[in-house]
Amino acid sequence: MTKIQAPSTEIIRPEDKRLGIGPSFIYGLQHVLTMYGGIIAVPLIIGQAAGMNRQDIGLLIAAALFMGGLATLLQTLGVPFFGSQLPLVQGVSFASVATMVAIVNGGGGIQAVFGAVIVSAAIGLLIAPIFSKIVKFFPPVVTGTVITTIGLTLMPVAANWAMGGNAKAPGYGSTSNILLAFGTLAIVLLLSKLGNATISRLSILLAMIIGTVVAVILGKADFSKVGVGPFFAFPTPFHLGMPTFQIAGIISMVIVVLVILTETTADILAVGEIVGTKVDSKRIAAGLRADMASSIVSPIFGSFTQSAFAQNVGLVAVTGIKSRFVVSAGGVILVALGLLPIVGRIVAAVPMSVLGGAGIVLFATVAASGIRTLATVDYKNNMNLIIVAVALGFGMLPIASPTFYDDFPTWFSTIFHSGISSAALMAILLNLLFNHLKRGNSENPSVFAAGTDRQIDISILTHLKDGDRCEDGKILDADGREIPLVNKPATGH
Template sequence: MTRSQSSMTKPARPEDEKLGLGASFAYGFQHVLTMYGGIIAVPLIVGQAAGMDTAEIGLLITACLFMGGLATLLQTIGIPFFGSQLPLVQGVSFAGVATMVAIVNGDGGIQSVFGSVIAASVIGLAITPLFSKIIRFFPPVVTGTVITTIGLTLMPVTANWAMGGNSQAPDYGSPANIGLAGLTLVIVLLLSKLGNATVSRLSILLAIVIGTIVALAFGMTDFSQVGVGPVAAFPAPFHFGMPTFHLAAIISMLIVILVTLVETSADILAVSDIVETKVTSRRLGDGLRADMLSSAVSPIFGSFTQSAFAQNVGLVAVTGIKSRFVVAAGGVILVVLGLMPVMGRVVAAVPTAVLGGAGIVLFGTVAASGIRTLSAVNYKNNMNLIIVATSIGFGVIPIAAPTFYDQFPDWFATIFHSGISSSAVMAIVLNLLFNHFKRGNSENPSVFAEAAERRISPEVLGLLKHGDRCEEGKLIDAEGNEIPLLEADPQH
């Protein structure tokens, strides 16, 4: 084998692996299915708040799919100064929903939302060099904490999906919906256990397809609306009117942009840990700039702020497919869905409960990846354990009690209503306080520190035999007989 052939087979970076066209689009379609519900949720909510009719909301969804695909291509393929070249799927950020609805309800209209997104994203683009310099403040104790919290934050999403997705529907939380989610989960596990390497990696996609077929057989999904509406349509620039710029709306949206920068930084570091590749300050900055550029351009076509989707980080961990070109293929699919609403309607017919069953594995894997990172952290004679404990607890608060910050100022609630940003802020601050500004740290950390390390000598280990065990302070051999202990030497 020549040197060039070897480099093609085994690229220098895991994310640069090329799997072939068919495999790339098959795995890429899994990414689209995983994030499809999330990407259409934002235009649905904002469109309804703006009083749009069904046709206009449909155009809003199409624009979000189209821009999500372009943003994904920019992030994965990259151009000079833009794009982390990591397997990250981009889409409309859910972090800004409350703020956008507030702007719409405040007589600003959808045009004010678009204007605030453009202005705040341009400001965000200008400050990305500052964010890219903070990578040294993201050691494993911080990244592991944030990755774990990302997984925990996504669990209510998959629970809602498993119950049916629409809390107003009469069958929300029904045994049928939860049973369909459970069946999908079982199929994922069976395919992962019994299938060959290809089937195992495609287990999420295959389980969703099989679950949808089962749902169709029992009348739990409807494909009759697939043919209703245009087959193809291009998102027209400024279809919803020219953006308007109001200072209060821009300031509110700027807070959302800061939260997005924090969350995207966490996602970039999380996926780099899963892919096992190095992320430099420059590469992090390129990823953040891609986010901000995509967000600034999105309103032209009727979309909103763009951000990396944390649920797709879980899919990378589950499948072990680290190639950025697979995610780029998913970006192409999103662009096609944005140009062909009929394809979007096919994907939309997949029952939410099916996605919920798959989401249990996907999102749980994100949390497990964070725990794996935390297992490599040194907890001896430092405050790392209390950093992890406090930060995860702080991040879980908005998950366990979504209304916890409702009485706080809007800017504060916007930042800390997200468990991911709450955990990230706390982990960064505590890491700085305890590991960088060490003045005042106790030489013997608090009761939260790790227990003393246990060791035995090689001589003692060599005397033990197979089946020996310790019970209630006594050493017992394989036959159940007590092994006598030597009396302590009073000289020692």
Template sequence: MNATTLPTVRPEDEQLGITKNFAYGLQHVLTMYGGIIAVPLIIGSAAGLKPAEIGTLIAASLFMGGVATLVQTLGFKYVGAKLPIVQGVSFAGVATMLAIINTGGSLPMVFGAVMVASLLGLILSPFFSRLLRFFPPVVTGSVITMIGLSLIPVSIRWIMGGNPKAPTWGDPGNVGLALATLFVILLLNMTRNPLVRRLAILIAMIIGTLIAAMFGMVDFSKVGTGAFFALPNIFQFGMPVFDMAAIISMSIVTLVIMTETTADILAVGEIVGTPVDERRVGDGLRADMLSSAIAPMFGSFMQTAFAQNVGLVAMTGIKSRFVVATAGAILVTLGLLPVLGRVVASIPMPVLGGAGIILFGSVAVSGIRTLAKVDYNNQNNLIIVATAISIGLIPVVNNEFYEHFPSWVKTLFHSGISSTCITAILLNILFNSKFFTKEKNSVTDSQEMSTTYQ
């Protein structure tokens, strides 16, 4: 009698236990904390909110980021990619939301635009996921590489202090603290203990914060101010206002966010080594858009996958979605317990910047690994990669490049990720599609990313 073959457990379904889930999950939260609070800080300040109201916006963003992460990682039928993807407030919509406010709009008008645009994205999700055939390695490799490269300036800003208006901006002490954090990470990764290597980021952040405290570079004074526990209120900033111009603007942003989320899902699938097909991408996009549609009810904004956490998955090798689900639970807790959020917020930006150098670089390396699968004997592929990455670097190198272009151009190309994605897809169709050329496509049939998702 033939021995029965036991079903193989997918890497993302690995169970690590409560203790490891919490430790690795906290590491994810610390990695993306600065990014998730940035948007409510910017929008709240532009809307003229009081500090306490901005704090409420931040708490709502933490809460909804956690809810969205749980939906994305655990999922239910037709919703959730069930991959280790951390969700949070998207930075792609900041310029558009600021434009709505600065042209006489209000925060409720922003919320109304986000709700309608997200519902539109939810309707488009199954159709958008069918574009997966336009994402062969020559495209995904370029996009994943650009995700890493476009995040490097973020870590540089963190290293310099995070706030250009602060008197300590670019202070050598900030740079020294970041380098100390980076050195600890490198040192820990030289050990033979796999657990220490996987927790290197978390340990380095704690050590970096302690070093900063020794030199008076940490401010814990605000930890005790404000509420200890607070439940989110529905429509606490007023009922949503639906303005057609604002809705159209946010709908364009939604398409950009869906493109970036698709790239992030493919990137995580590549790093984890698990099949990603149209259905899985569609489930991931539905989780994104459903969370985004609900977010304004609690005072938050459009949700998306956080690229910096893709780098953490790549560096640590921890592929379990339950680790990230734990991170989601921590975010929900931070949203309900503002005091814990204030503790985490006390971590100096240079400490985050030192960790970001390796984290974001790891994403770029994952993209380079994908690009290694491309056949460069076909000159077309070399042109696609070179052009897509170069165009993607334009807004990274100079964010004023598209300043005098029409608003829809700025919306589509303000991000290096979306710039690279759009360029790579169009060039791949032009050079490798059977409609335009008879040459062999950029990948063989065995490399196509249309594998079955069970």
């Protein structure tokens, strides 16, 4: 007798969809191009601060690409207890730049930076489960605020790229640079409107290619140095020296790790919201562990703290490609770039102005996604409006005035210098204060609360008695019997 097999009821998560090898690597390359400028910026800054020669700085860049790829694979594919299995691209964290430069300038050198990263990441790995438990304190009023802030805080990055990327370079901020950025943005919009589904999804990548071709014609792109340097190079463990461990540097990096954990939690929640998948405390903990485990290994190969790249969250929103395997393909490309410096040099030749044009739409899309989340929040007869307002205000302060917290203690300025962590911390604290710790809340909300727009004739109250109530559109008395509604003409009393 033939058995009839019951249809599978397993629900496939949006992020688990596979697109095939070809499309995955094409869309993965788009992710790499989106974050390439950001991932090479940190080793450039740290290498220059440490007084390293071009060859050693090149090794730092190769290590950043190599470790970013491995960290991305761990985050997207996952192993037990490590990796959120979400479409998140990993790379060197911007949050650690100021602290690492301070360690270098303090006489510790690049080796002290490596030691501080290893120890602080190990501490972060231990406390990751604690951070994962705060997911219940991230309702839409918090996540929407944080996602919006992520997009807004990235706009200065897009503006800097559009102007040329290097303030000391000739032509920085020139009309030609900005017009090239706007031209790239226009191509993105044009392809999104006129192209078919495939072209629309590849609009960012195609616009970068077209923008680069235009830049070559205008003489604003230089590929002459692509062939200078080794074709293949494997990052050698501890090739820049063994790490050293200084208490002051470790303490300052622990503060940075707390900021990174906060920002990564926000990124995980943001991409989960965009993808439309369930994100619980276990998944957040696994994502944070992947961050910290990658950060522990990074200094061995000459790199730094790893975290999720917020700009790639915007790319997921723009393209609608939710597959984590697409980002995994991007991770493979990053590893290849780390092993093949010549390929990295080709990608690095893409003008920053072209990246800036794409960045405008990418980063603004993140903010728009946050606004969409905030639109689902209930603002009536509560303090959610003031929570959003104050948290956004704190998030914008370091963007509007980068030196705002310079005179505060180092630990304080390190945390609040990041607009994302500022907004996240304020949104969480205010949500706790007004929506969880309700004792002491006024029965009559302040002027900042959005009241209901409905009105009921006060004369109705004269007919109600103790125990009367409204259920399912019916008025019931104390015994649960329905009170009929009648339409009586006015009596003139």
